[in-house]
């Protein structure tokens with residue numbers, strides 16, 4: 001794979017259609033939302049491997065997601081998303097294991113997830129419980145040859161670094177989304193690369209703005225129109241030695257999404273070559 005090989009994040013509901021869409025966009029990589037457990041069956045897995053070969057599209061990461069997650073506003077995200085809400089944790093760990101089984105059957109080597117808002121206070125009993133849950137899923141995925149990237153956004157980079165060190169598993173790293181850090185009003189992406197740049201397994205190319213009002217989410221923007229500063233961001237990724245894939249994410253739907261993705265590809269190709 002080329003350094004900073006461009007890709008896009010795609011749905012997992014129809015993996016074969018998603019691979020065809022990535023090929024049609026002229027891209028060589030993608031991250032895919034985890035498909036249903038049925039896709040771990042040998043004949044289904046072989047269909048995906050064959051489609052990946054035929055389209056020339058590598059699946060660089062499978063993204064965990066869980067029933068009931070809603071990303072409408074920060075209080076809802078705190079209550080409903082990831083592995084942090086205690087009432088859903090055991091059920092979701094089981095779902096995560098099934099999703100990892102699919103990735104392993106496909107020969108994919110990296111998972112990622114938003115795990116939710118990890119408590120900032122290390123003395124909070126829930127902090128310890130989340131560290132233990134992360135060890136459990138990291139160890140399960142390690143046995144399958146998988147790495148686990150924590151999607152950035154919901155915490156400061158220094159807190160994320162401390163959490164990674166506390167979990168203390170070598171297959172735990174970061175899926176770096178520069179826009180999320182801004183959208184959540186959590187941290188500034190460029191200086192954050194100095195803090196967690198050594199842990200990057202994946203990077204999202206998404207843009208956005210810091211929230212206007214504390215406690216609300218900022219606005220996602222087409223690439224180049226938000227506050228990330230992509231020329232500086234790409235230069236900084238190179239400076240910290242990141243050479244993995246660069247995965248475009250645009251969280252709208254329809255024709256405008258396709259138009260924004262095509263514009264992002266054009267802009268990023270120039271920056272990567274520069």
Ligand code: MG
Nearest residue numbers: 151177204249
């Ligand atoms: Mg993202």
